[in-house]
Amino acid sequence: DTAVSQTPKYLVTQMGNDKSIKCEQNLGHDTMYWYKQDSKKFLKIMFSYNNKELIINETVPNRFSPKSPDKAHLNLHINSLELGDSAVYFCASSQGVGAYEQYFGPGTRLTVT
Amino acid sequence: AQTVTQSQPEMSVQEAETVTLSCTYDTSESDYYLFWYKQPPSRQMILVIRQEAYKQQNATENRFSVNFQKAAKSFSLKISDSQLGDAAMYFCAYIGQGAQKLVFGQGTRLTINP
Numbered sequence: 001d002t003a004v005s006q007t008p009k010y011l012v013t014q015m016g017n018d019k020s021i022k023c024e025q026n027l028g029h030d031t032m033y034w035y036k037q038d039s040k041k042f043l044k045i046m047f048s049y050n051n052k053e054l055i056i057n058e059t060v061p062n063r064f065s066p067k068s069p070d071k072a073h074l075n076l077h078i079n080s081l082e083l084g085d086s087a088v089y090f091c092a093s094s095q096g097v098g099a100y101e102q103y104f105g106p107g108t109r110l111t112v113t
Numbered sequence: 114a115q116t117v118t119q120s121q122p123e124m125s126v127q128e129a130e131t132v133t134l135s136c137t138y139d140t141s142e143s144d145y146y147l148f149w150y151k152q153p154p155s156r157q158m159i160l161v162i163r164q165e166a167y168k169q170q171n172a173t174e175n176r177f178s179v180n181f182q183k184a185a186k187s188f189s190l191k192i193s194d195s196q197l198g199d200a201a202m203y204f205c206a207y208i209g210q211g212a213q214k215l216v217f218g219q220g221t222r223l224t225i226n227p
Binding site: 033040041042043044045048050055056058088090092097098099101102103104106107109 | 145146148150152155156157158159160163165202204208209210211212213214215217219220
């Protein structure tokens with residue numbers, strides 16, 4: 001019973017390609033997030049959705065477009081991939097906005113060659 | 114803007130001993146929450162412990178406890194009776210009441226020596 005799942009876990013692709021990462025949570029949470037962990041392990045918020053509505057867009061390039069078809073899903077589409085996009089991308093969810101525990105997915109390691 | 118600082122990039126401890134990981138944060142808010150997350154080599158982010166700023170009592174979860182000093186804006190994690198499975202990156206994180214995102218520290222890599 002995986003609480004927050006992501007697919008794929010690994011993604012290797014060439015510069016210029018378009019790719020998507022999918023995230024699903026079965027916790028009944030209202031809020032979902034995308035975080036990026038860089039090569040130095042630093043974690044930073046990218047996007048947050050609450051009840052399918054975008055509430056955080058943390059100055060992420062337009063090539064990144066999140067989509068939330070329903071409260072249980074938050075997908076991340078990346079256009080025209082660049083070398084600097086190589087990172088681990090984490091999906092997370094929480095009960096609501098604010099001071100709730102955030103539960104993380106297993107992460108997707110994206111490598112752009 | 115809130116910031117979280119972990120000044121120890123790496124720590125090591127002998128198995129069965131106690132280790133303390135440091136975290137300081139900067140905020141002008143009075144109501145907030147602090148967390149420690151563990152990231153083992155499997156990459157999974159695991160919540161270890163949570164502290165509400167309005168609570169004076171330090172949080173404890175089995176072998177894990179915190180020393181929360183609100184005035185000093187310090188939030189250290191103590192791991193007692195260290196086990197090999199405790200080896201991981203540990204991240205301190207902050208969120209303000211009503212805020213929308215966790216702010217993470219840089220992480221501390223903990224090695225357990227057998």
